[in-house]
Amino acid sequence: MIAEAGLAAIWLAASMALLQFIAGLTLLRDGAGQLVPLIKPAAYMQGALCTFAFFALMWLFYISDLSVLLVANNSHIDKPLIFKLAGTWGNHEGSMLLWVTILSVSGAAIAFLEKRIEVKTLSATLAVQGFLALGFFAFLLFSSNPFERMVPAPIEGAGLNPLLQDVGLAFHPPTLYFGYVGLSIAFSFAVGALLTNQVGPAFARAMRPWVLGAWIFLTIGIAAGSYWAYYELGWGGWWFWDPVENASLMPWLAATALLHSVSVLATRNALRAWTIMLALVAFAMSMAGTFLVRSGILTSVHAFAVDPERGSFILALMLMYTGLAFVIFALRIGTVKQGEPFQLLSREGGIVANNIFLSVILAVILIGTLYPIAAEALGDKISVGPPYFNKATVPIAVLLMLALLVGPLLRWRRDDLGRLKYWLIGAAAILLLSCLAIWKFAPQIGIFPLLGIALSLALAVAAWMPLRGRKLLRTPIPVFGMVIAHFGLAVSVFGMAAESGFSSETLTALAPGESAKVAGWEVKLNDVNPVVGDNWVAVEGEMIAAKNGNEFPLHPQSRQFFKPPMQTSEAALLTRWNGQLYVVIAQPDQEGDGRWQVRLWWKPFVTFIWGGAILIALGGAIALLGRMVRRTKNSAINKWQTE
Amino acid sequence: MNRPWLLWAPLVATACIGGLAIYGLAVPKDEQVHSAMIGQKLPEFALPPATQGVFPLSNKDMGDGSPRLLNIFASWCIPCKAEAPQLEELKAAGVEIDGIAIRDRPEDVAAFLDEFGNPYRRIGSDSEMAVQLKLGSSGVPETYVIGADGTILFQHIGDIRVEHVPMLIEKLKATK
Numbered sequence: 001m002i003a004e005a006g007l008a009a010i011w012l013a014a015s016m017a018l019l020q021f022i023a024g025l026t027l028l029r030d031g032a033g034q035l036v037p038l039i040k041p042a043a044y045m046q047g048a049l050c051t052f053a054f055f056a057l058m059w060l061f062y063i064s065d066l067s068v069l070l071v072a073n074n075s076h077i078d079k080p081l082i083f084k085l086a087g088t089w090g091n092h093e094g095s096m097l098l099w100v101t102i103l104s105v106s107g108a109a110i111a112f113l114e115k116r117i118e119v120k121t122l123s124a125t126l127a128v129q130g131f132l133a134l135g136f137f138a139f140l141l142f143s144s145n146p147f148e149r150m151v152p153a154p155i156e157g158a159g160l161n162p163l164l165q166d167v168g169l170a171f172h173p174p175t176l177y178f179g180y181v182g183l184s185i186a187f188s189f190a191v192g193a194l195l196t197n198q199v200g201p202a203f204a205r206a207m208r209p210w211v212l213g214a215w216i217f218l219t220i221g222i223a224a225g226s227y228w229a230y231y232e233l234g235w236g237g238w239w240f241w242d243p244v245e246n247a248s249l250m251p252w253l254a255a256t257a258l259l260h261s262v263s264v265l266a267t268r269n270a271l272r273a274w275t276i277m278l279a280l281v282a283f284a285m286s287m288a289g290t291f292l293v294r295s296g297i298l299t300s301v302h303a304f305a306v307d308p309e310r311g312s313f314i315l316a317l318m319l320m321y322t323g324l325a326f327v328i329f330a331l332r333i334g335t336v337k338q339g340e341p342f343q344l345l346s347r348e349g350g351i352v353a354n355n356i357f358l359s360v361i362l363a364v365i366l367i368g369t370l371y372p373i374a375a376e377a378l379g380d381k382i383s384v385g386p387p388y389f390n391k392a393t394v395p396i397a398v399l400l401m402l403a404l405l406v407g408p409l410l411r412w413r414r415d416d417l418g419r420l421k422y423w424l425i426g427a428a429a430i431l432l433l434s435c436l437a438i439w440k441f442a443p444q445i446g447i448f449p450l451l452g453i454a455l456s457l458a459l460a461v462a463a464w465m466p467l468r469g470r471k472l473l474r475t476p477i478p479v480f481g482m483v484i485a486h487f488g489l490a491v492s493v494f495g496m497a498a499e500s501g502f503s504s505e506t507l508t509a510l511a512p513g514e515s516a517k518v519a520g521w522e523v524k525l526n527d528v529n530p531v532v533g534d535n536w537v538a539v540e541g542e543m544i545a546a547k548n549g550n551e552f553p554l555h556p557q558s559r560q561f562f563k564p565p566m567q568t569s570e571a572a573l574l575t576r577w578n579g580q581l582y583v584v585i586a587q588p589d590q591e592g593d594g595r596w597q598v599r600l601w602w603k604p605f606v607t608f609i610w611g612g613a614i615l616i617a618l619g620g621a622i623a624l625l626g627r628m629v630r631r632t633k634n635s636a637i638n639k640w641q642t643e
Numbered sequence: 644m645n646r647p648w649l650l651w652a653p654l655v656a657t658a659c660i661g662g663l664a665i666y667g668l669a670v671p672k673d674e675q676v677h678s679a680m681i682g683q684k685l686p687e688f689a690l691p692p693a694t695q696g697v698f699p700l701s702n703k704d705m706g707d708g709s710p711r712l713l714n715i716f717a718s719w720c721i722p723c724k725a726e727a728p729q730l731e732e733l734k735a736a737g738v739e740i741d742g743i744a745i746r747d748r749p750e751d752v753a754a755f756l757d758e759f760g761n762p763y764r765r766i767g768s769d770s771e772m773a774v775q776l777k778l779g780s781s782g783v784p785e786t787y788v789i790g791a792d793g794t795i796l797f798q799h800i801g802d803i804r805v806e807h808v809p810m811l812i813e814k815l816k817a818t819k
Binding site for chain 2: 277280281284288291311312315318319322323326327329330333334370373374376377
């Protein structure tokens with residue numbers, strides 16, 4: 001019954017989305033829009049119905065109702081509760097239901113909260129939102145019904161992919177989805193503003209929190225995915241330029257650019273057309289990301305999510321939405337007037353530089369990701385790997401970091417560098433001295449790790465400069481957010497550069513009692529024991545890592561799951577403040593001479609990569625919070641004044 | 644905007660990417676990695692014998708005027724066991740077969756030959772997969788048709804099924 005009720009709720013919600021869309025169309029036709037008053041209630045209903053459907057599905061997973069096909073395929077009665085619940089979205093159908101649920105709840109939230117933009121623009125935005133939702137409802141109902149029954153019901157269920165049975169990963173896809181949905185809302189705002197000719201600061205202020213929120217979630221989602229790949233795949237790397245990783249990075253790059261340009265639009269009423277363009281591109285990239293993951297068009301570590309038929313459906317949706325949006329863009333952008341002028345050397349100019357560099361990186365990654373498909377179309381089979389991506393993106397990232405040393409310190413409209421000459425000299429000195437120091441300490445280091453470390457040190461100082469000369473108590477909260485996010489970037493880049501410049505690795509086969517060395521650590525294999533988990537068995541190495549007389553136990557595992565059968569390695573990580581010792585043990589190879597293959601890495605400052613990402617997201621959260629506080633305060637003042 | 648056509652560029656870009664994606668979905672995917680070495684001379688290598696009582700294998704042992712098959716196998720590989728009868732059948736038809744055992748141990752190779760027969764003239768041991776890589780092979784089993792002059796003419800990926808036997812004999816005949 002619950003499954004059927006959930007399905008009915010989705011159908012009803014879809015009809016609400018249709019109503020929202022049609023009511024919005026009447027607005028276009030006669031301008032009067034008699035149906036417009038229906039839009040808000042429809043948005044509320046849609047949000048409520050989807051929430052109901054989502055919790056219905058969660059309940060089915062909670063009680064392990066195996067007569068529901070999706071539960072039977074993705075759950076197992078022996079599974080720990082947290083993974084039973086995570087099973088709700090740890091699969092295609094459930095994650096699409098989560099997608100539309102977040103989308104409709106956000107729609108309802110806009111309808112309820114947004115009071116800054118004109119009713120006409122808000123209605124158009126919600127109509128676009130309804131149109132978007134409609135496509136995903138169609139997808140859900142026609143090709144991904146999460147409530148489909150299975151007759152007869154099986155006894156125990158198939159289980160969730162073991163690689164995904166990991167707390168970090170249980171929350172990785174929904175985090176990215178929150179980000180994608182946030183970008184879809186930015187998209188709706190952009191199209192709504194374009195249709196009603198309201199591209200200005202009010203629109204930018206309405207859109208900004210959604211962009212900021214989406215960006216925070218994307219940042220966390222990417223960092224979590226990267227950390228998962230780092231310790232679960234057991235390859236010792238944290239970024240592989242895998243098509244699916246790229247698919248999550250591209251929307252983030254677009255969102256980062258959008259986040260900056262929307263500030264210019266909100267504060268200075270400039271960069272109007274460009275901001276609209278970025279909002280469209282950011283959403284297109286998030287759809288492309290979903291498409292790349294689901295379609296299996298490119299071989300990737302995310303092969304578990306592949307389904308070509310659904311891939312086609314997502315592709316069709318993506319082309320329809322993006323295509324229509326770009327048509328509207330081409331037809332309507334002429335009506336958007338030129339924004340306020342500014343000089344090249346100004347805060348706006350700095351943000352334009354940020355946008356250009358980010359867009360170029362985005363284009364480089366897009367080309368690299370799609371190139372294998374294009375090459376195959378021309379009869380050639382190649383894959384594009386890290387050498388291309390590193391060579392093509394890192395130099396641009398270096399320019400981006402250089403711009404970031406100065407950009408946030410510039411004044412709006414126009415500035416002159418003479419005002420900043422002491423800081424410029426200081427920054428150059430930090431760069432030069434740290435380059436020389438690193439060079440002396442490690443002459444064999446590559447140029448990019450060297451530049452990366454030097455730039456991150458300079459940026460770690462530069463990030464705090466916008467606070468100089470300000471009264472801290474009177475400084476707007478979003479400024480602190482910006483400072484922390486930029487400092488987080490410095491931390492993260494430092495980790496990346498140190499890891500890529502100074503990692504050391506030892507690959508060896510050890511018999512119990514033998515030991516191996518890496519970067520001053522001596523790692524001894526004492527014993528290998530079998531261990532048993534909820535739904536897996538493993539061999540576990542009993543190891544001791546020693547350095548300077550201190551000893552630490554390590555327990556790397558090689559796990560064997562049964563449902564479905566699969567081997568995973570659980571790396572043992574020993575975290576010190578200045579890096580991580582990363583130890584992987586493999587199942588014994590055919591040799592059978594009592595040795596175990598062991599791989600050791602010392603990765604200096606590798607945790608800074610994710611620590612920095614957390615700071616970046618934290619900066620975003622502070623900015624978001626600051627804007628919300630200010631808005632509540634302003635509306636309270638307005639209310640008091642009108643009374 | 645003095646160049647209005649530029650406004651349509653994003654749409655065109657989207658259409659191109661879409662077209663590419665549709666193509667990528669429509670064309671069936673070929674997951675096999677074909678060797679780039681086809682049509683080229685065998686690379687230089689010299690492998691020790693894979694077990695006691697068999698002859699070692701180097702590139703000079705092939706291309707001696709008669710075409711033959713080069714079979715890449717391993718005792719730990721299940722499809723290799725499945726293709727053993729077909730290799731015997733080829734040998735009975737007068738085909739000369741050389742073998743390369745990948746990441747194997749001498750006693751395992753010996754046990755494998757005892758159980759499934761030895762159709763090989765020579766068997767080299769490629770314990771580090773170095774020669775396999777040089778040949779452009781990405782897995783076991785694979786079988787190459789080597790011309791009389793030592794040119795790699797054809798690559799068969801996967802186990803040799805009963806229906807592949809006449810095809811391989813045909814390929815060998817065609818080289819003469």
